[in-house]
Amino acid sequence: MRQETGNKGIDLLIFDSEDGYQEVSGHLDLISSATIPFLAEEIGSVGLDLLSSALAYGANRVFLLSPDGTPNQVKDSIAENVALITRVLQKTGSENFTVTQIENLSDIPRSENEVQISKVATFSAIGDKRNTIRTALGHFNSISDSPATYVDLPEGSLFGQIMIDSESCTLCMGCVSQCPGKALQAGGESPALRFIEANCVQCGICARSCPESVISLEPRIHFDYGVISKPKTLKEEEPFLCISCGKAFATRAMIQKMTEKLKGHWMFDKPEALNRLRMCEDCRVVDMFDKEDHISRE
Numbered sequence: 001m002r003q004e005t006g007n008k009g010i011d012l013l014i015f016d017s018e019d020g021y022q023e024v025s026g027h028l029d030l031i032s033s034a035t036i037p038f039l040a041e042e043i044g045s046v047g048l049d050l051l052s053s054a055l056a057y058g059a060n061r062v063f064l065l066s067p068d069g070t071p072n073q074v075k076d077s078i079a080e081n082v083a084l085i086t087r088v089l090q091k092t093g094s095e096n097f098t099v100t101q102i103e104n105l106s107d108i109p110r111s112e113n114e115v116q117i118s119k120v121a122t123f124s125a126i127g128d129k130r131n132t133i134r135t136a137l138g139h140f141n142s143i144s145d146s147p148a149t150y151v152d153l154p155e156g157s158l159f160g161q162i163m164i165d166s167e168s169c170t171l172c173m174g175c176v177s178q179c180p181g182k183a184l185q186a187g188g189e190s191p192a193l194r195f196i197e198a199n200c201v202q203c204g205i206c207a208r209s210c211p212e213s214v215i216s217l218e219p220r221i222h223f224d225y226g227v228i229s230k231p232k233t234l235k236e237e238e239p240f241l242c243i244s245c246g247k248a249f250a251t252r253a254m255i256q257k258m259t260e261k262l263k264g265h266w267m268f269d270k271p272e273a274l275n276r277l278r279m280c281e282d283c284r285v286v287d288m289f290d291k292e293d294h295i296s297r298e
C-alpha cells in the first residue's frame with residue numbers, strides 16, 4: 001500500500017460495529033484509497049497501545065470515529081488518549097503524525113496525506129500494554145532530532161513518578177501497603193522507601209493515604225525502561241534502637257514525630273513516660289511495671 005501511495009502517508013480509520021459502521025457504510029465515497037478502515041468491536045476499547053503502535057508501524061494519521069450516539073464517557077476517554085499521544089508526538093518533534101477524534105467522515109481533511117514515511121518501527125507489540133505504549137511512543141523519541149529522556153504528561157495520565165518530602169516522611173510504610181501496583185516497596189534490612197516508576201499507574205492512592213501528606217504525583221512518560229524498572233530509594237535511614245535493650249524497632253523519624261506530638265500530653269508530662277516512647281514494646285511494659293512496683297513499695 002505504501003508503494004501505491006508513492007511512499008506517502010497512510011491513514012487509519014478506526015470505527016466501531018454500531019454507529020461507526022453505519023456512518024462508514026453510508027459514506028464510502030469519503031474514504032480515500034490511502035486509508036485503511038479498521039473495524040473495532042467497541043470504539044471505547046481502542047487504547048493507547050493500539051493507537052501508538054499504529055503510528056509507530058507507519059500510519060501517519062489515525063482517525064477515531066465517535067459519531068453521535070457514542071456515550072459521552074467514551075468520547076471523553078478517547079479525547080484523553082488523543083491528548084496524551086498528541087503531547088508526546090509534539091514534544092518529540094513528530095507533529096506530522098496525528099491522532100484525531102472525529103464525529104463524521106467529512107471531518108477527515110480532504111487534502112492528501114503528503115507525509116513521507118521516515119522510519120517504521122519493528123518492535124513486537126505483544127505482552128504488557130504499558131510497555132507496548134512506552135516502546136511505541138519511544139520510537140518517535142528515538143527518531144527525534146533531540147530525543148528527550150521523558151515527556152511530562154497531563155494530570156490523570158497513567159504513567160509517571162511520585163515525589164516525597166523526605167524530611168517529613170516518617171517511613172511508616174503506610175503507602176507501601178496501599179500501592180496496588182507494587183511501585184512502592186519497603187527497604188528490607190534497613191528502614192527505606194523504594195519506588196519503581198515502571199509499575200506506577202498514578203492512581204494517587206499513596207498520596208491520599210499518607211498520614212503526613214508528603215506525596216505528590218508527577219505524570220510523565222520515561223522512555224528508558226532500564227532506568228524506571230530499577231527501584232529508586234526515596235528515603236532511607238538507620239533504624240532506631242531501643243534505649244533499654246538495643247533492639248531495632250522503629251525509624252528515627254517515627255520516634256521524633258511521636259515525641260513531638262505527645263510532648264504536651266498529660267499522659268507524657270513525666271520524663272520517664274516520654275522516655276518509654278524510645279523503648280521497644282517489651283521494654284516499655286517492663287519499665288511501666290517496674291516503676292509502678294517501685295511506687296507501691298514506697
Ligand code: SF4
Binds near residue numbers: 168
Ligand atoms: S510517604 Fe507517607 S505513607 Fe509513605 S512512608 Fe512516608 S510518611 Fe509513610
Ligand code: SF4
Binds near residue numbers: 162178179201204206
Ligand atoms: S500513584 Fe498508585 S501506583 Fe503509583 S506509587 Fe502511588 S499508589 Fe502506587
